[in-house]
Amino acid sequence: MRHSVLILSPSVLLLLLDVLPSSHAFLPSSLSGSALFAPSRLSSSCSTAGARKSWSSSRNLALRMESPVEEAKAWTAAGMSVEEFFERSVGSWRSLRSSHNIAFAQLEEVNSDIDITQVAADDSEFLDICKTYNFEPEKACSSIRMSWEGSSDWDENEVIKGSTVLVLYKDEERKGKLLRSVGYTETIPAVGEWTMQEDGTFVLHTFYDRAAAEERIWFATPDLRMRCSIIKTQHGKGVLTASLSTEVRDKSK
Amino acid sequence: MRHSVLILSPSVLLLLLDVLPSSHAFLPSSLSGSALFAPSRLSSSCSTAGARKSWSSSRNLALRMESPVEEAKAWTAAGMSVEEFFERSVGSWRSLRSSHNIAFAQLEEVNSDIDITQVAADDSEFLDICKTYNFEPEKACSSIRMSWEGSSDWDENEVIKGSTVLVLYKDEERKGKLLRSVGYTETIPAVGEWTMQEDGTFVLHTFYDRAAAEERIWFATPDLRMRCSIIKTQHGKGVLTASLSTEVRDKSK
Numbered sequence: 001m002r003h004s005v006l007i008l009s010p011s012v013l014l015l016l017l018d019v020l021p022s023s024h025a026f027l028p029s030s031l032s033g034s035a036l037f038a039p040s041r042l043s044s045s046c047s048t049a050g051a052r053k054s055w056s057s058s059r060n061l062a063l064r065m066e067s068p069v070e071e072a073k074a075w076t077a078a079g080m081s082v083e084e085f086f087e088r089s090v091g092s093w094r095s096l097r098s099s100h101n102i103a104f105a106q107l108e109e110v111n112s113d114i115d116i117t118q119v120a121a122d123d124s125e126f127l128d129i130c131k132t133y134n135f136e137p138e139k140a141c142s143s144i145r146m147s148w149e150g151s152s153d154w155d156e157n158e159v160i161k162g163s164t165v166l167v168l169y170k171d172e173e174r175k176g177k178l179l180r181s182v183g184y185t186e187t188i189p190a191v192g193e194w195t196m197q198e199d200g201t202f203v204l205h206t207f208y209d210r211a212a213a214e215e216r217i218w219f220a221t222p223d224l225r226m227r228c229s230i231i232k233t234q235h236g237k238g239v240l241t242a243s244l245s246t247e248v249r250d251k252s253k
Numbered sequence: 254m255r256h257s258v259l260i261l262s263p264s265v266l267l268l269l270l271d272v273l274p275s276s277h278a279f280l281p282s283s284l285s286g287s288a289l290f291a292p293s294r295l296s297s298s299c300s301t302a303g304a305r306k307s308w309s310s311s312r313n314l315a316l317r318m319e320s321p322v323e324e325a326k327a328w329t330a331a332g333m334s335v336e337e338f339f340e341r342s343v344g345s346w347r348s349l350r351s352s353h354n355i356a357f358a359q360l361e362e363v364n365s366d367i368d369i370t371q372v373a374a375d376d377s378e379f380l381d382i383c384k385t386y387n388f389e390p391e392k393a394c395s396s397i398r399m400s401w402e403g404s405s406d407w408d409e410n411e412v413i414k415g416s417t418v419l420v421l422y423k424d425e426e427r428k429g430k431l432l433r434s435v436g437y438t439e440t441i442p443a444v445g446e447w448t449m450q451e452d453g454t455f456v457l458h459t460f461y462d463r464a465a466a467e468e469r470i471w472f473a474t475p476d477l478r479m480r481c482s483i484i485k486t487q488h489g490k491g492v493l494t495a496s497l498s499t500e501v502r503d504k505s506k
Contacts, residue, residue, distance in 0.1 A: 074488050096358050098351030100499045102477065105349050107362050197450070220467075220483055220492050224355065228481050228497060230473055235327050239473050244481060244497035246353045 077200025077219045082176075085202050086142045086168060088219060090116050092253040095150070097227075099243040112150020112160065114247060119143040125165045129179050133191060135169060141176070142168040168194075178204060210234050223249035330453025330472045335429075338455050339395045339421060341472060343369050345506040348403070350480075352496040365403020365413065367500060372396040378418045382432050386444060388422060394429070395421040421447075431457060463487050476502035 080088075097110040119126045121137070125145075130137040147163040170176040174196040192206035192213075201218040215229045227245040232238065333341075350363040372379045374390070378398075383390040400416040423429040427449040445459035445466075454471040467483045480498040485491065 074490065094358065096353050096360065098353065098360055098497060100349050100351065100497065102499060102501065105347065105364070105501070107349065107351055107360075109360050111358070197452075199450075199456070203452070214473075216481075220485070220495070221490070224492050224495075226481075226483070226495060228469075228479075230479070232473070237327065237474070239477050242473070242477075242479060242497065242499050244351060244353065244495065246355060246495050248355065248358070 075221055078198065080196070080200035080219070082168065082170070082174070082194070082196045082202065083142060085196065085200070085217075085219075086144060088222060089225065090118055090144065092116075092250040093225065093247040094250050095148070095245050095247045097243055097245040099241055101241055102239050109153040110150055110160065112148045113250070114146065114148045115253075116147075117145050119145050119165055119167075123165070125181060126167060129165060129167055129181050133179050135167070135177075135179065139169065140167050141170050178206075180206075207234065211240070223251075225249075328474055331451065333449070333453035333472070335421065335423070335427070335447070335449045335455065336395060338449065338453070338470075338472075339397060341475060342478065343371055343397065345369075345503040346478065346500040347503050348401070348498050348500045350496055350498040352494055354494055355492050362406040363403055363413065365401045366503070367399065367401045368506075370398050372398050372418055372420075376418070378434060379420060382418060382420050382434050386432050388420070388430075388432065392422065393420050394423050431459075433459075460487065464493070476504075478502075 093114040093116070095110075095112045095114050097112070099108040099110065100106075101108070123143070123145075126140075126143050127137055130140065143165065145163065145165050149159060149161045151159060165181045167179040168176065169179070176194055178192040178194050180190055180192065190206050190208060192204045194202060194204045196202055199218070201216050204213070204215040204217070206213045206215075210233070212232045212234055213229060214232065215227060217225065217227045220226050225245075225247040227243075227247065229241075229243050229245075230239055231241040233240065346367040346369070348363075348365045348367050350365070352361040352363065353359075354361070376396070376398075379393075379396050380390055382388075383393065396418065398416065398418050402412060402414045404412060418434045420432040421429065422432070429447055431445040431447050433443055433445065443459050443461060445457045447455060447457045449455055452471070454469050457466070457468040457470070459466045459468075463486070465485045465487055467485065468480060469482075470478065470480045473479050478498075478500040480496075480500065482494075482496050482498075483492055484494040486493065
């Protein structure tokens with residue numbers, strides 16, 4: 001069976017949809033009652049200074065703002081706030097990542113399960129990270145814990161496993177810092193610079209000792225998170241790896 | 254041999270660089286004399302109304318604007334105009350594409366050679382496309398021909414081959430229409446809506462009969478073009494395929 005996008009007509013591609021139940025995770029269940037599918041924009045729930053206590057209140061707000069009229073429209077991530085981006089990221093995800101080794105034009109496939117949870121204000125790892133970077137915990141805008149477990153087709157016997165805590169700070173409404181306990185390319189803590197684009201893409205630049213990461217993460221639908229990453233040399237002159245992850249929400253968990 | 258980005262340190266990743274000659278295509282040859290590597294921004298060479306005769310003049314402009322001081326800085330696509338984006342796209346590219354079939358979490362690998370050339374103002378295919386959509390040829394901002402030939406790991410015996418002419422029109426400085434003779438997902442002509450983001454990403458939305466394509470294309474370095482595409486159902490409710498292409502300039506041609 002072959003599904004090359006370039007040469008098959010959409011009629012054939014759309015047959016794929018017919019064999020799937022409508023509740024399949026990659027389709028937005030726009031008529032469900034869950035706030036996670038509400039297309040309404042959340043108002044900003046934390047100021048630049050940050051009000052940590054408001055993290056969990058905006059989900060209830062979204063539920064109240066839902067309406068059948070809004071649900072009928074095609075969903076778009078445009079205008080998404082960074083708070084909504086973090087809230088929507090909470091959950092369980094089945095991730096498929098394809099990494100391009102640029103020098104050798106080789107492809108690596110990584111399948112993994114990702115769990116993202118909100119972190120409590122008294123979490124010791126959260127407090128440790130803030131202390132490490134000399135940031136005030138009470139000014140943090142949001143914090144999540146991301147855990148993953150997966151395997152690569154380059155070595156199927158080895159389990160890729162890890163966990164990191166991310167802490168979000170705002171400098172302005174749509175830009176700020178992201179602290180993380182363990183970086184993607186090194187096993188040391190790292191501070192990244194993020195911006196939230198108008199189209200709803202969360203862009204993150206992180207500089208490590210000898211490399212730099214540039215990540216673009218956005219929601220294609222409420223249940224499909226896209227992540228396009230580039231690992232560059234420290235001064236951005238060369239690209240080592242580029243990868244695409246498609247993360248489908250796992251509603252069975 | 255294994256190069257999982259998530260778990261290897263940059264020290265190991267950077268070893269890849271040591272085995273490559275500095276002239277390798279994926280590294281920007283920032284000290285070469287070619288205008289294609291000039292980090293200087295080109296001034297807009299065509300107005301909203303479009304002045305087709307100015308297509309080729311801005312490359313010479315870039316050459317004149319080059320300076321050793323500018324070359325020493327890390328290269329960035331930020332602020333790139335749509336004219337510069339099209340000019341930099343001209344050339345030969347070795348493309349590696351990984352397509353994610355979202356429903357089945359399956360990966361397809363496509364390797365191809367892509368050639369992009371500028372199209373002359375009297376090209377018959379160019380004139381035909383303008384006529385088809387009732388656009389005035391003399392108001393076109395730029396036009397290129399893109400040809401590709403490649404193979405997929407899903408069927409290595411079949412050659413994926415095609416060619417399309419793209420015609421760029423501006424509605425505003427950073428948005429407009431893109432006409433193409435043959436679309437990516439159907440073999441009929443299509444009109445897309447493009448915007449040029451501040452970070453230098455060319456974003457293209459194209460609506461077909463039963464599907465919609467959303468593409469983001471940008472330069473990670475002057476010799477590495479990134480293309481992240483999503484094929485959605487017509488009303489944007491579900492995603493069929495997401496793909497990442499890394500396109501490395503082939504300087505041997």
